[in-house]
Amino acid sequence: MPTISKKGLNIPSSPIRKLVPYADKAKQNGIDILHLNIGQPDIKSPIESIDAIKNIDIELLKYEYSQGSHKFRKNLCSYYSGHNINVSPDDIITTVGASEALSFTMNSICDPGDEVIIPEPFYANYNGFAQASDVKVIPVTSKIEDNFALPSIELFEKKINNRTKAILICNPCNPTGYVYSKEEIINIANLAKKNDLFIIVDEVYREFIYSDLKHFSILEDETFFDNAILIDSTSKRYSLCGARIGFIVSKNSKFIETCMKFALARLSPPTVALIAANNALKSDNKYIDNVIKEYSMRRKVLIGELSKINNIEFSDPMGAFYSIIKLPVKNAEEFAKFLLTDFSINNESVMLAPAAGFYSSTDNGKDEVRIAFVLNSEKIKRAINIIYFGLKEYIG
């Protein structure tokens, strides 16, 4: 029998989707499932994107340019200039989602055994991309009592050695909802610069901020141009998850050149999807404003409902659309399973993402879950109610 690779065996199952078989079984038994486990927005994509797909005028679906069309990258530059980010089309590579952007990045800067430092909890699939490239994730633990703010710079500094290649953060943060301040960004970027490391910032939730905080992008400050790698995507911003259009942006031309070699090998991003993404850029600011307004309301409802439960802790999501909840149970995964297999209210239950998979340290997050507030307010109310009574029954 031929053998599977060690990395293939070691890559962890996605905590976001690992309970799917239990959810499927519940559905077969007539239970409706409220999906708080996955960041699939229920908000309509921009009409400009949908119309562009419907009005496509081609007879032959050709390869897109490996880098993405010049027109699209130019439109992205206009979008960025509205966010105080000045880049040119040559600084951008279009990718198949932020996922591929992260794969290209790992491959372009890390050889097997190299290390990337990431504050945990972090977006679980970072593990998958790291494992695929045999890169070691070195966690620095952020704490729920600090609302998951950036841990002290000294903690990062201690982890740096000659295998360290980069520090990776997500801002606003999936899965905590934390928004890093300008000061935090500059401090961590300075540490990267001082040690000749890359500072990779995943900014796919750039606009998703629910306070007066202003998002500060890693590419706003020229000081970090050699070190900064911006990971981005149209998936959440424009409810275009199924398009799979992301991008890498960097002023480090040697890095972009290297990523391009990986991009050329896989030929091109999907052509129709790029048309949809390009037309989303033409939607007016009202689209995003309305989206943020809607999530802002959902967040308020979520916090209101969670506050009624007195034996839990939760992070206050200043951005993105996630919160980490610390439950009064030993094993949150078992509780999440219980909700799918043994509990429902009016034939409805909830799917949660066990948070242990968002940590790299073995024992962290076992009593936590991540929830995505991507459902409307009524559903969020019902979902939190189910968690409340579910906990009661589970704890007994």
Added chain:
Amino acid sequence: MPTISKKGLNIPSSPIRKLVPYADKAKQNGIDILHLNIGQPDIKSPIESIDAIKNIDIELLKYEYSQGSHKFRKNLCSYYSGHNINVSPDDIITTVGASEALSFTMNSICDPGDEVIIPEPFYANYNGFAQASDVKVIPVTSKIEDNFALPSIELFEKKINNRTKAILICNPCNPTGYVYSKEEIINIANLAKKNDLFIIVDEVYREFIYSDLKHFSILEDETFFDNAILIDSTSKRYSLCGARIGFIVSKNSKFIETCMKFALARLSPPTVALIAANNALKSDNKYIDNVIKEYSMRRKVLIGELSKINNIEFSDPMGAFYSIIKLPVKNAEEFAKFLLTDFSINNESVMLAPAAGFYSSTDNGKDEVRIAFVLNSEKIKRAINIIYFGLKEYIG
């Protein structure tokens, strides 16, 4: 300054696209370029695919299932059963082109330093996927004087050691046009089985055969179910290159399970593209029959024209839509550049892919080019004429 990875530095530029800057310059100077360098068919996609895109009835472009929809995988099973291949939806993972299928495969079976044996010349991007996973490509050289038939099994056997994980072949072969016989397939698969290796077969050109030869798929013979990995794609078969829909098919459930972990990490293939690919499966057989008829005619024209040039050798493409041409020059890349920078007939010139990039052995293929006969007969005639007179002037 942060540093680039060794693999990022080492990954070779795609020979298919590396001369693009020279072609762009020629175009700026008013020269039309006949692109024989890239396998981008000029044949229309199935009307069923284009209509499905235009008639899409969604308001929100959601994630596709990571594995691709069950419906699509079921339709693929029907397609395969028409080719004497009996598989179930669980044996299939939908990927972002055959490119991603190969990346998942490499990652699922190889750790850094592991080896995959491939007869050369081979599809150049195999190098890119191997390099991304730090896998070593071990070449076994096939020869133009044998029309690039499978080298003797003994030559493969000699290369097997304890780091060898798989043998990879492409059937029909890009870049040689060779179609492996049932006997060749069984012999190489037996060698793989005997040594507990995977046998990976890239069959994206399955239908593209220009003789009475019948294509023999690695999955037709149950003997090899544990070892066989089939790489496939809708790109060439249905002129849907821009859709980026490929698939992995295997009866080895441990292997499929492992690939699924990588598939989950990257979330999903592009949703609209999958709809286009799914509807291509509904096109009647006439679509593919007509496509093959057209390429068959082009092949005839190509061979007729090449036969008039007496100082070259070329492979007779029994399948796919490529041929390797051995030129009477020392450095075929220099000649290819010359055609773009210094030669034209009636303001028209030709872009070729230097074949050295399709070899892994350092000194092979330097006097060869690959051409893709993806243009209509008139253009092929003009292109070969340009090569003929270009050679005359270049050799002097």
